[in-house]
Amino acid sequence: MHPIELVNVKKDYLLGNVRVPALKGVSFAIEPGEFTVIAGPSGSGKTTVLNLIGCVDTATEGDVVIASKKTSDLNDRELTSLRLNTLGFIFQSFNLIPVLDVYDNIEFPLLLKKDLTPKQRKERVDYFIERVGLKNHRKHRPSELSGGQRQRVAIARALVTKPQIVLADEPTANLDSKTGQSIIDLMKEINSIDKTTFIFSTHDYSIMNQARRIIQLQDGMILK
Template identity: 55%
Template sequence: MSIVHLENVFKDYTLGEQQVQALRDVTLNIEDGAFLAIAGPSGSGKSTLLNLIGCIDTPSSGKIFINGQDIGGKKPDELSDLRARTLGFIFQTFNLLPVLSAEENVEYPLLQFKELNATERRGRVAKYLAIVGLSSFTRHRPSQLSGGQRQRVAIARALATQPKIVLADEPTANLDHKTGEGILQLMKNINVEFKTTFIFSTHDRRVMELADRLVHIEDGRIVTQEVRAGGPAVVIERSPATNHPLVQGANQSEADGTHI
């Protein structure tokens, strides 16, 4: 079952007097429970694609369905509600509120859920801070935490709303190699245990190797899609412009296994 579906999506921006086409005729299906990476050079359109899936932006043309809902024509408050209840976000700069403790940062997005009382909110906060291994750091502010710990708080915050989809924009970019591996393995473990769909925008080869599906984007177009289900990667689709076979084997190095 597709939890994300994009159909013939274009996205144009106006920069001064110039029209820039960030995405061109993108069609993409993402299955529920996927651990998918969108890879491409800077300016390729991968962040634009992630923003469209996250309902932060809207397409110039084409259709986008998130969890079965057509986002076309939805009002801003309807998109906000869809984001709050269906999508979680993890950013490379963590985006934690510096004056709040770890537990307060995780609780913050839950305050808009009027159906949750204070006891239920605290229960969720404790649960997800425990999942990311930070039960002993609940009262610490971001300045008292390492980069890896701050990213774990950001993961707990993303999960606390119990979203079906977590969008991660370069989540390892500001972390050292060992810490980044640990964060990636933590997210993979969450994906396997809770069946949460993860969608990454990334340059990181480790993310690409750990992903079970890899989408390559260049100049606003998807050029290849690969399935990586525990064996050699298999190209399942190429842009017609490449004139390559539809299915082709490809080598894949093993992702580094890091225990949390």
Template identity: 65%
Template sequence: MNAAVAQSPIVSITNVTKDYTLGKVVVPALRGVDLQVHPGEFISIAGPSGSGKTTLLNLIGCVDTATSGVVSVAGQDTKQLTERQLTHLRLHTIGFIFQSFNLVSVLSVFQNVEFPLLLQRKLDKNQRKERVNQLLEQVGLADHAKHRPNELSGGQRQRVAVARALVTRPQLVLADEPTANLDSVTGQNIIDLMKELNQKEGTTFIFSTHDAKVMSHANAVVRLADGKFLDRLTPSEAKRAMAAGAEGH
């Protein structure tokens, strides 16, 4: 792999807008956002409610389409892809961690984690089993493989979601407020786990949060406000900027 390819961004967003139509009213969620994320980065997207964090993650995750501008993931312009190709891209390139875990309630922990591998149809049964067990071990849930999601605590469920997001070894993991529904200790554990996987596996993580403590673990903090890109800061700069903003209020 040459240096130029290695440096090419995994996510490239250029002048992206996204409007939602509510009845006769058009509500702009993103207004000309530019962003580049490189492989191996651990990026936090910060901003108050309604700033466009989730919308941005949805566009990067190919679960929604931009009104205008270019969203490129793993070198592919998502606007040029068919629904089938977008689904394929999500399955093979992107992992998702949702705020409210979004596990399949009728499947066991093992089956939930195994599910994306079944959709991929790349590995045989033994290889799948090995991969899932290894991940469950990593997230500390090896003993809970046969449990159903409703038999687990919130933190445990989110760890299952992390394992499910990582099981396909995606290049990019998107996490929308992964700690919002967890207590601070459990939230910290989840972020530590994500960070560990980022460092060990080199997986790119983009997660949204408005918790300064969580933000402090990121390589960079991208701040949004009113659907606009504000700045890209280091965690300490972001903390100061947020503190100043709070004092200003």
């Protein structure tokens, strides 16, 4: 059973009255624990694919199946629950909540899940803070952190709910190459130890080459 499966997925956007196809029939499946890159130039449909997998957008045609659930069959509440329990998100511009410190930002999804005791929550957050190497920054606000540190917080936040799938939209785009590499290393490490499925988009070749599998997109279609 594949955690992610796309079957002939098409996605059109409306630009005024003009229908612009973003995906023209994309099909692929991701194995559990895979570390996959979606590559391609700007406008090739990378982000659209990630949005559909992340259940923040819906396909115009075709099926998107996440953890055996066809997303087109789910209502808003079920999609929200799927995002919370099955998916983890890492954003290009980190998207941390500015008023919350490192610890609170990481704990945030656990508070939404409501299935852990405060003690369990603390243990879980502490573990991931240590895992991303921010033990000494737990009381810092995002504005007091460097870009790399912020992205580590975002990774911890994405992982803290122990999701089956972690999605990352150009996670290194806003980082220098050295920091970007350390983030990729961290993701790879987690992938190999926890067997979490990673799927991320990038147009950076040096990063692309480190992935086990590359799905190359162009003009809304898979090249190879």
